[in-house]
Amino acid sequence: MYANGFLFVIIFLALGIILPVASLMVLGPLLRPSHPTAAKTSTYESGLEPVGDARARYNVRYYLFALLFVAFDVEIVFLYPWAVEYHALGLYGFGEMILFIVLLFIGLLYAWRKKVLEWK
Amino acid sequence: MERFFLAWQTSSLTGSSFLGMVIGAVIILLLILGIVSYLIYFERKVIGWMQGRIGPNRVGPLGLLQSVADILKLLIKEDVIPTNADRALFLIAPMIAFVPSFMVLAVIPFTATHVFTAGLNVGALYYIALSSITILGIVMGGWASNNKYSLLGGMRSAAQMISYEIPLGLSILGVIMLSGSLNLNNIVAAQNGHVWFIIPQILGFIVFVIAGIAELNRTPFDLPEAESELVAGYFTEYTGFRFAFFMLAEYVYVFAISALAVTLFLGGWSGPFLPSWLWFAIKVSACIFFLFWVRATMPRMRGDQLMSFAWKVLIPIALFNVLLTGAVYEIHL
Numbered sequence: 492m493y494a495n496g497f498l499f500v501i502i503f504l505a506l507g508i509i510l511p512v513a514s515l516m517v518l519g520p521l522l523r524p525s526h527p528t529a530a531k532t533s534t535y536e537s538g539l540e541p542v543g544d545a546r547a548r549y550n551v552r553y554y555l556f557a558l559l560f561v562a563f564d565v566e567i568v569f570l571y572p573w574a575v576e577y578h579a580l581g582l583y584g585f586g587e588m589i590l591f592i593v594l595l596f597i598g599l600l601y602a603w604r605k606k607v608l609e610w611k
Numbered sequence: 612m613e614r615f616f617l618a619w620q621t622s623s624l625t626g627s628s629f630l631g632m633v634i635g636a637v638i639i640l641l642l643i644l645g646i647v648s649y650l651i652y653f654e655r656k657v658i659g660w661m662q663g664r665i666g667p668n669r670v671g672p673l674g675l676l677q678s679v680a681d682i683l684k685l686l687i688k689e690d691v692i693p694t695n696a697d698r699a700l701f702l703i704a705p706m707i708a709f710v711p712s713f714m715v716l717a718v719i720p721f722t723a724t725h726v727f728t729a730g731l732n733v734g735a736l737y738y739i740a741l742s743s744i745t746i747l748g749i750v751m752g753g754w755a756s757n758n759k760y761s762l763l764g765g766m767r768s769a770a771q772m773i774s775y776e777i778p779l780g781l782s783i784l785g786v787i788m789l790s791g792s793l794n795l796n797n798i799v800a801a802q803n804g805h806v807w808f809i810i811p812q813i814l815g816f817i818v819f820v821i822a823g824i825a826e827l828n829r830t831p832f833d834l835p836e837a838e839s840e841l842v843a844g845y846f847t848e849y850t851g852f853r854f855a856f857f858m859l860a861e862y863v864y865v866f867a868i869s870a871l872a873v874t875l876f877l878g879g880w881s882g883p884f885l886p887s888w889l890w891f892a893i894k895v896s897a898c899i900f901f902l903f904w905v906r907a908t909m910p911r912m913r914g915d916q917l918m919s920f921a922w923k924v925l926i927p928i929a930l931f932n933v934l935l936t937g938a939v940y941e942i943h944l
Contacts, residue, residue: 534756536758550766
């Protein structure tokens with residue numbers, strides 16, 4: 492039944508949390524040693540003394556790809572219900588969706604021309 | 612026995628049907644832990660043979676206990692938490708990466724009787740949505756470690772996984788159009804006795820396989836873990852069992868994406884003569900073998916090629932596939 496399916500998913504969620512919690516927080520501390528020293532807990536940097544903080548600036552392109560992703564992910568969300576009801580919507584629905592996809596593809600072409608898709 | 616496990620799908624909720632659900636979920640969990648340990652053994656052995664080596668052969672007969680030994684060793688290793696790390700995020704990241712990898716298995720139809728399947732009406736969307744939560748765990752782990760390798764590995768992983776998630780989501784649209792349902796049980800039923808969706812959706816299948824391998828961060832798309840430059844990527848600072856949970860999530864996804872490929876494109880459990888669960892196991896094993904084969908064959912891609920390949924090649928092809936599927940259907944009608 493419909494609701495039972497989601498209960499099954501919630502049981503999976505519970506088991507998925509119980510396994511790491513049980514092995515990392517309950518069973519783990521009983522089995523593993525714990526002797527932290529300053530050298531051991533220092534940041535790994537190929538054996539050298541770590542220089543500065545890791546949270547420095549990084550490439551702005553990561554943000555551009557994140558923005559593109561948001562636009563296209565929303566597109567997918569719109570396409571899914573259309574695909575499910577595709578047979579019922581018929582030719583009119585198909586025409587509408589061609590228009591939608593072409594509009595988004597123009598957006599992709601714009602990003603392409605602006606060289607957002609190049610990784611340098 | 613089967614009736615006991617099927618009871619919860621058809622009847623309203625009672626104590627015994629709830630018990631059936633819990634036992635079913637526990638069986639899946641134990642099964643997946645067993646599958647993953649032998650997946651790792653299988654991978655090492657297969658790649659060993661492909662490279663003219665023997666592979667693991669010391670622990671137990673034919674090295675069959677190698678993975679068990681590895682897991683036990685990880686369990687008794689010290690859990691080192693770096694002083695500079697963001698402690699709370701560092702501790703929780705492996706769990707956030709692992710939980711969705713296990714949850715996606717709830718919708719996979721393993722057998723014809725649909726035992727152990729939630730059979731959600733949003734099955735395919737559920738898989739795509741949950742598998743992207745793992746990216747959060749990876750970015751969290753990379754950020755919280757406060758290590759340059761981890762941060763770069765985490766950022767690269769995130770950029771790659773979100774880029775390839777779009778072609779992955781688009782490539783299965785054709786299958787949904789043909790079957791008219793997001794429910795994975797119905798998608799398999801639509802293929803049972805008919806032609807498998809790999810034939811009409813060959814373009815979608817190719818995009819799905821490439822995007823699926825990239826989502827798994829496996830060779831030739833394993834830049835986030837490029838060991839020659841980033842040590843181990845986002846889990847550089849992780850040790851012991853926390854490291855094991857990242858690896859576990861990765862290998863559960865290897866199984867899950869193969870199961871999804873089989874369900875969507877290769878007819879799921881359907882097939883003649885043999886029982887349905889055996890057909891499912893054979894097809895999934897073949898898919899997993901293919902992933903190992905690719906890993907042993909292909910060199911790693913270059914970073915700039917990787918990102919533009921998703922946006923300039925895969926997404927246009929996947930969109931074209933959606934339009935093509937629609938157009939063929941309209942003309943055919």
